[in-house]
């Protein structure tokens with residue numbers, strides 16, 4: 116939750132008292148009546164306006180008026196982080212021409228205090244701030260403005276006043292004349308199609324907005340004894356038929372994920388919106404929000420394989436409407452826009468969501484059993500074999516997110532050796548726990564997710580590590596198991612025993628190429644004088660043991676001159692794991708000669724017992740089908 120229901124009801128009430136357009140539509144997301152006539156006079160809303168007189172050059176003109184001010188200095192802040200992002204992004208770098216004025220247009224003095232903060236020390240009751248915003252990077256984090264659209268992530272576009280975060284917000288999007296643009300957003304509409312409202316800054320910042328001539332679809336999706344409106348707004352260059360087909364695919368994913376929780380999340384204002392930009396000039400991303408998701412991809416819907424890949428991102432983000440947006444970690448609630456937000460529980464918020472997004476794609480029939488199992492095997496290769504686990508467990512990996520979540524660095528890090536993505540790590544833990552619950556307790560991971568949903572999601576109470584542990588104990592009725600699981604796999608670094616767990620589903624986990632020798636994974640590129648190592652080498656790999664580092668050039672192996680990558684694979688494939696070869700390579704301090712002991716290719720495969728000539732029982736087949744088959748077609 117971004118803000119608790121009770122608080123949201125209060126600010127919506129303030130909106131109603133302010134007599135704003137749209138106030139009549141305001142209602143408590145929790146469903147209770149916000150009406151109150153005894154409340155003291157509400158603070159006036161913060162009013163934003165954005166125009167696009169120079170969209171060709173990616174500029175927008177923003178104005179924001181703060182009224183009802185006291186005498187304290189007005190502190191203006193441009194966000195440094197964005198909901199769902201965990202690195203600092205310093206959005207102030209694309210803000211310029213900033214000026215402040217009083218109610219009669221008189222110029223006010225503005226002092227720059229920090230790279231992202233300005234101060235208006237002397238002012239009257241109302242201040243209007245104007246600035247130019249540049250943005251040409253449409254994705255889940257940054258704005259993209261051009262003649263085709265204004266793709267706005269709010270923290271990257273709109274500054275705010277510190278201390279006024281609880282005020283309601285009114286924003287007017289001045290759409291370019293004749294552009295055909297519409298407004299796509301989870302913000303609350305008013306009777307003016309260009310004007311929208313938010314109950315407070317947390318909700319406003321969480322409400323990305325797409326302004327373009329997007330194509331739209333909407334349907335009512337039943338949930339328990341009610342129904343919600345789901346909207347699919349897609350800015351793309353495909354046909355109506357492409358979007359019709361995509362809409363039917365999206366519905367299958369929605370229903371498969373709804374089956375996990377047994378109901379949709381209670382969307383504020385009764386509506387959830389998919390905001391998608393599938394265009395050549397966007398940057399691939401997906402970002403979750405409370406009642407919407409911002410999806411960007413250069414893959415068009417015209418190609419059915421591309422559409423399935425776009426759908427995979429959508430499946431992940433939609434699952435967040437339960438897990439992350441409402442089942443929410445206390446560490447990131449409320450979200451701090453001026454600092455980095457750090458969570459130690461992203462292995463659950465992102466990792467378990469990763470697992471469910473992928474399994475929903477399989478259950479809805481978009482992946483194919485073989486591809487799903489291959490994907491799981493690749494994820495196991497990465498998580499099990501990565502040296503990162505020597506340094507951090509899932510909590511430590513989650514806390515590393517400020518350094519890897521769409522972050523860019525000048526200097527190299529040793530992340531390939533010390534970090535494992537909490538998406539993959541968490542997905543592996545989820546798969547293991549799901550199989551464990553199915554075989555040990557005749558429960559499923561869905562039971563755990565539903566219990567988290569009822570305890571934390573529906574009540575708007577952020578959870579902690581202790582809450583995750585206690586809920587697992589309650590669901591299984593086995594607190595010793597829950598304690599052990601968290602001690603070993605979450606606070607410790609143990610991984611599930613996948614060979615045993617998959618075996619119960621009649622699936623054999625085995626080395627895919629046990630006889631194949633390898634130097635260990637490193638990126639190799641052909642250079643002028645040999646083959647250059649273009650990535651760090653991994654701890655434990657033959658190249659690492661031989662002292663080979665990034666940018667070293669491999670010159671000779673087994674007496675054979677190396678000019679192409681095939682020269683290396685030729686030598687390695689002629690050997691068995693455990694054999695040694697002589698390697699001559701150039702490093703920054705000169706030439707080195709090393710004996711390299713080749714390793715066995717560690718990659719795995721997961722094959723059905725039937726294909727491996729092993730007996731399969733009915734119980735194994737039932738478990739496999741219950742795990743990977745559709746939960747929608749099976750029914751409750």
Ligand SMILES: [Zn+2]
Pocket residue numbers: 403431432435464465468
């Ligand atoms: Zn995610």
